[in-house]
Amino acid sequence: MPKELESAYDDVLEKAQTVVDELEAIDPEEVTRENWEDNFANYMEAIDELNDHQPDLYAAIFQESSGKGRIREYLRDKIGEPVRSERLAQISGISEYARRVRELRNQEGFVIDSTRTRSELGQNDYFVVEIRDIEEKSRISAQTRYEQLERQSNCEICGRDAHHPDVRYMEVDHIESFVDYDNSDAVNDPDNLRTLCNECHHGKSASDNIANRRRGGQIEDS
Secondary structure, three states, X not given: OXXXXXXXXXXXXXXXXXXXXXXXXXOHHHOOXXXXXXXXXXXXHHHHHHHHHHHHHHHHHHOOOOHHHHHHHHHHOOEOOEEOHHHHHHHHOOOOHHHHHHHHHHHOOEEEEOOOOOOOOOOOOEEEEEEOOOOHHHOXXXXXXXXXXXXXXXXXXXXXXXOXXXXXXXXXXXXXXXXXXXXXXXXXXXXHEEEEEHHHHHHHHHHHHHHHHHHOOOOOOO
16 A cells, blocks of 8 residues: 555544544433534534545545546546446545536546436436547636636626626636537637636536537437
8 A cells, every 4th residue: 555545544544433433422312302413513523524534535546636636537437337426526525526527528528428418317426438539739728718708707698797696607618619629729719719607608518418429329319
């Protein structure tokens, strides 16, 4: 076991043992509806500490310090398999794991199904179909993203901006998907980019995924 993984493992094991110890210290016969929070306070605190340390364990396993990086490496190992959203949240240690999945789908060639294309999946779960090779230059850089948001701050579809109460963040979207773009050198040109709010971008990405799967013969027209 690598030293980094061993250290993270020992930390999590220690926290897990504390959870067990705190639970065993509770007398079930003394727990009532009125006092359960007081009785379980130390136990719940121990669980929180355990959860705080788990990302370090996954970081050591996948050799990735970022939540997105851990999601990427985990999904690489899950091609052809369903993936539960709870596991992604656990491994990444971040609340916006769904956004990172969309980034992998839209920017890094991950073909990932959801309940919209696979009805047998649980809500918010995923299925990793394949990972397509895409050129580095097709990815939207931080500078390009900044320049696009400066040019167009409102969502092109619904007109809302980042200050709207229902908008969590703004996205930069390829008008024509990089997967099908004829000139990869120009895929990130301003005339092929537009600004979308997170909700409109999510809907557009799902539609693109269905269209790409249909063109590839993986989904039949109904």
